[in-house]
Amino acid sequence: MKPTLLALSLALTALGTLAKTALPTSSSQLAAPADDSLYQAFGQKEGIRTLMVDFNADARLQPFFKDGDTEPLVTQLTNQLCQEAGGPCVYKGATMKPIHAGMEIRREDFNALVDVLQDAMKAKGIAFAAQNCMLARRAPMHRDIVNR
Numbered sequence: 001m002k003p004t005l006l007a008l009s010l011a012l013t014a015l016g017t018l019a020k021t022a023l024p025t026s027s028s029q030l031a032a033p034a035d036d037s038l039y040q041a042f043g044q045k046e047g048i049r050t051l052m053v054d055f056n057a058d059a060r061l062q063p064f065f066k067d068g069d070t071e072p073l074v075t076q077l078t079n080q081l082c083q084e085a086g087g088p089c090v091y092k093g094a095t096m097k098p099i100h101a102g103m104e105i106r107r108e109d110f111n112a113l114v115d116v117l118q119d120a121m122k123a124k125g126i127a128f129a130a131q132n133c134m135l136a137r138r139a140p141m142h143r144d145i146v147n148r
């Protein structure tokens with residue numbers, strides 16, 4: 001893991017513990033953002049979609065996401081990120097815990113996926129503060145995804 005990300009991840013683990021509430025786990029466990037500035041920083045829904053297409057195409061994800069039609073997953077991830085960013089989308093996919101149950105996901109797997117997302121955001125020129133804000137919204141999900 002990259003050093004900056006390691007520091008962030010440690011801070012976020014603490015933040016995530018504080019932020020654990022009774023909010024639904026179908027998306028982030030954090031409350032919706034106060035405004036849509038994060039959504040705008042990500043280039044709205046189209047920006048998020050192209051980000052997710054690039055993210056899914058990264059060779060580092062191949063061991064996790066097998067070949068096949070990636071479009072349904074891209075759509076779910078796009079709606080999830082869009083909603084988390086304060087955009088006008090509603091994520092209607094599975095809740096994180098059951099969909100990832102039985103996949104034997106380790107903390108290293110989760111961190112590897114965060115690295116891919118970070119690189120994809122950087123390649124799109126998304127502002128660093130916005131990148132960190134999005135990572136902060138996803139970090140608490142590790143509690144429902146890491147299961148080994």
Ligand code: HEM
Binds near residue numbers: 113
């Ligand atoms: C921040 C971390 C993660 C997030 C936000 C996330 C989010 C999601 C979402 C939204 C879906 C689609 C759910 C649906 O179709 O209803 C999904 C599916 C999936 N995730 Fe994750 N995921 C994360 C981490 C991981 C990791 C670390 C792995 C594997 C190492 C993984 C493996 C999978 C697989 C294989 C599917 C497809 C399941 C299926 O279609 O049957 N995910 N994930």
